[in-house]
Amino acid sequence: MIAQQLVNGVMLGAIYVMVALAFTLAIGILNFMNFSIPGLFMAGGMATWILIHRGVPWWAAAVVALIVAAAISLAVERLSYRPSNEGDVEVPLVSSLGFLVLLQSLVLATVGSDQQAFPAVLGDLNLRIGGLVIGAAQVLSLAISMVLVIGLTVALKSTSFGRQIRSIAESRETATLLGIDVGAVIPRVFVISAVTAALGGVLFALNYLQVSPFMGENVGFKGVAAMIVGGMGSVWGAVLGGLLIGVAEVLSIRLFGADTVDIAVYGLLLVLLVVRPQGLLGKPPAREKL
Amino acid sequence: MSGYQTGVLVILCFNIIAAYAVYLPLAANQLNLGIAGFMAVGAYAAAWLTTELNWAIAPAVLVGGGASALVALVVATPILRTQGIYLALATFALGQVISAVFLNLEVVGAAAGYQVPAYAPAPAVFAATAAIVAVVFYLSRTRFALYLTALKNDATVSELLGLNVRALQIAAFAIGAAIAGIGGGLYAHHFSFIEAQHFNVALSITTVLYVLLGGTQTVWGPLVGALVYTLLPEVLRVGAGWRYVLFALFIIGFMAVRPRGLVTPDLGRRLGAMLMRRARPGKAVP
Amino acid sequence: MTGTPLLRFEDVHLAFGGLRVLQSLDFDVRAGEATALIGPNGAGKTTVFNVISGVYRPQSGRVLLDGRDLAAVAPRQRIRHGIARSFQNVRLMAHLSVCENLMVGQHVKTNGLRDLLAPFRLMGNHRWRREAIDALAEVGLEAHADAPVGGLPYGIRKQVDLVRATLAGASLVMLDEPAAGLNPTETNALRLHLERLKARGITLLVVEHDMHFIDRISDHVVVLNFGRKIAEGSLAEVRRHPEVRAAYLGIEEAA
Known part of the structure; x- marks a missing residue:
């Protein structure tokens, strides 16, 4: 049934939206392709699972997982982003890949490579609307991601913190001249980005009742695809891209089988990068001056 | 040589080959995050030729490298229209697509993997690695390498000085892919089994990481990077699971303090000056 | 006056969006001479270089090298046709x-x-x-x-x-502010070097602010302002031109 598939696609898309949002904040504000984000996504889900296993209530486990992710992200800021402010663009990118490998291999070394079952903490509460079945966790994911998007849009537009962020994104020098404490704002951007990604990981675990060391690689990287499809640096682009990738994935599983998902999603991404690298809602890059 | 030592050396060889496959495009300012895909093309093409058509290993591996270069040439023109981060992401997507295609390709076993009866012994792997390193070192002594550095530094000015920047980049990308393909073909015939899951993102990413650890400003960098990546965990005798943890920590720490990598031209000059001083004692070198 | 024009601008127009950078620009660079291109900041001097190099493509008009339209020559090929340049910011x-x-x-x-x-x-x-x-x-x-x-x-x-x-081995060398930031000794060495190039028959097109330097090396001066040519001739001639005086008002005194 196609309507049910679309609903499932949108719900999966809501998770991708969160990862794409995390990426787009980093690239839009800091011009930093932060590849540690899929790792933070995994860390969010995995840390929650580990804590639940130790007897911590699931909601408290989730909160602690988000704090852990934020702390890791501050380390990324300090060790990957800050040292190479003037250097090559590839250095922070590569260093953040180092964090991804670190997080993934830490979990592999301690928990092992198996997929772990995540408890159904929300029960099997299902909403039935017409012929459609929508799970409580799905509704929660969609609601949280939409609240985040709208909250971020409003915050960027009308709070003083938002204005500071926008002027930093525009030009760091001008922001400094305007008296903005750039050194204090940037770590907060890392925290917001990390919490968004890790929350995505927690919601993924609640929805699909599984976590694994590879969830960042399998799911988190689709967030990169979503961000590019939507347009780098655009919040609403992340939403559009995330939902599109979610629907494309669910439909390609339905039509061609599970093994073809990567061909569909990354093929789509590849074509888009060639045809319209700025994405659907992004701006084309500026030209060089001599 | 014990079996253990031979095993480590073989792994070292595959890592060196992969390192140079990443290094060549990187020297032309192209971060290839999909090198595993090109290895897969070479591995599957060569394995299919020896298994289904009874080819000898050497020509099959070379044709595998050619097939990989051909894929690179076909995608290069559109992909290289994108620059910087977009290019890196396009190669990433390409690597994912290639590995997913082999996961679905029934003629080479699809998800079950592919048995490769023809066997390439360790000495063959050593010889092939030596040949590849020799070719790359040769190239580094030519104008081709000089031009790659030039366009990496300033593509616009290189173009105005008459360099065909696009053609040079495509060439570097394709030669890198050919090396990756040859490495993949050797891998298939040495380990007698390949599966699409082996050629994954992690393989692409770790290769890029140790190449940058070694440094990309000289031709020695990738060699040193592969050596450190392969041998350090062996020397420290860490368990299989923890070697990547150690490696990742190493990368992060290193990028923070020495972002240009272990081997830089400056280091080369200083080593040269030291040797000079040794050779001519008493004569001070400023 | 020696020589035929090696390079000729014919009614060249260039605009970025709504901003007109070069307007109806005509001038000749004669073979074997040193032609100076002067004008206030933002007059379009470096833009002229970028048009000659092929970095920018004019919307209308022609740029001819030895009578041949450069529009058909790709930027990368122009150095093969004898056009080379240095850069303002090195x-x-x-x-x-x-x-x-x-x-x-x-x-x-x-x-x-x-x-x-x-x-x-x-x-x-x-x-x-x-x-x-x-x-x-x-x-x-x-x-x-x-x-x-x-x-x-x-x-x-x-x-x-x-x-x-x-x-x-270029026949036309474009120099973008070659003397800027040089000390007097270096400026003098530069001038001698440019003389040597000229003696070899190389045509020079120079953007420069240092009038003293221009006076020493150039045979012909073209003055731009807001993307237009406002005067040309010898340095003494253009100095007397009222529009040039207006454009440079305050600049000469300050220097």
Whole structure:
């Protein structure tokens, strides 16, 4: 049934939206392709699972997982982003890949490579609307991601913190001249980005009742695809891209089988990068001056 | 040589080959995050030729490298229209697509993997690695390498000085892919089994990481990077699971303090000056 | 007056969006002469260089080199047609040595794939290297041949940029503010070097603010303001021109 598939696609898309949002904040504000984000996504889900296993209530486990992710992200800021402010663009990118490998291999070394079952903490509460079945966790994911998007849009537009962020994104020098404490704002951007990604990981675990060391690689990287499809640096682009990738994935599983998902999603991404690298809602890059 | 030592050396060889496959495009300012895909093309093409058509290993591996270069040439023109981060992401997507295609390709076993009866012994792997390193070192002594550095530094000015920047980049990308393909073909015939899951993102990413650890400003960098990546965990005798943890920590720490990598031209000059001083004692070198 | 025009601008218009950068621009650069292009900041001088190099494409009008329309010549091919340039903000390849930068400048004189793949770095004192060092010696910089460009003082990098532009055997060399940032000794050496280039029959097109320097080296001056030519002639002639005086009002006094 196609309507049910679309609903499932949108719900999966809501998770991708969160990862794409995390990426787009980093690239839009800091011009930093932060590849540690899929790792933070995994860390969010995995840390929650580990804590639940130790007897911590699931909601408290989730909160602690988000704090852990934020702390890791501050380390990324300090060790990957800050040292190479003037250097090559590839250095922070590569260093953040180092964090991804670190997080993934830490979990592999301690928990092992198996997929772990995540408890159904929300029960099997299902909403039935017409012929459609929508799970409580799905509704929660969609609601949280939409609240985040709208909250971020409003915050960027009308709070003083938002204005500071926008002027930093525009030009760091001008922001400094305007008296903005750039050194204090940037770590907060890392925290917001990390919490968004890790929350995505927690919601993924609640929805699909599984976590694994590879969830960042399998799911988190689709967030990169979503961000590019939507347009780098655009919040609403992340939403559009995330939902599109979610629907494309669910439909390609339905039509061609599970093994073809990567061909569909990354093929789509590849074509888009060639045809319209700025994405659907992004701006084309500026030209060089001599 | 014990079996253990031979095993480590073989792994070292595959890592060196992969390192140079990443290094060549990187020297032309192209971060290839999909090198595993090109290895897969070479591995599957060569394995299919020896298994289904009874080819000898050497020509099959070379044709595998050619097939990989051909894929690179076909995608290069559109992909290289994108620059910087977009290019890196396009190669990433390409690597994912290639590995997913082999996961679905029934003629080479699809998800079950592919048995490769023809066997390439360790000495063959050593010889092939030596040949590849020799070719790359040769190239580094030519104008081709000089031009790659030039366009990496300033593509616009290189173009105005008459360099065909696009053609040079495509060439570097394709030669890198050919090396990756040859490495993949050797891998298939040495380990007698390949599966699409082996050629994954992690393989692409770790290769890029140790190449940058070694440094990309000289031709020695990738060699040193592969050596450190392969041998350090062996020397420290860490368990299989923890070697990547150690490696990742190493990368992060290193990028923070020495972002240009272990081997830089400056280091080369200083080593040269030291040797000079040794050779001519008493004569001070400023 | 010597020579025929080597380069000719015919009614060239260029705009970025709504901003008109060059308007109905006509002027000639005569072969074998040094033509100076002057005007206040933002007058379009560097833009003229970028049009000649092919970095920008004019919306209308023609740029002719020896009577041939440059529109048909790709930017990369223009150096083969004898057009070379230096850059206002010195664009050397920071990770190459001085000598290697110059070798990149020799590219158009090399012979295709064979030279591209010749292992010249294995052959000690290769002729390419000797040629580069000879060119450096002309400006007294041979001692810096193997220094990485990144760490050299500005004045030296500036001269290396200029030497690189002359190695392709170009007939027209464009110099974007060659004297800016140089000390008096360096400026004097530069002037002598430009005289030598002229004596070899190389045509020069120079953007420069230093009027004294222009007075010494140029045969002909073209004055731009807001993308238009407002005057041309000898420096003495253009100085008397009322529009030039208006455009430079305050600038001459301040200098």
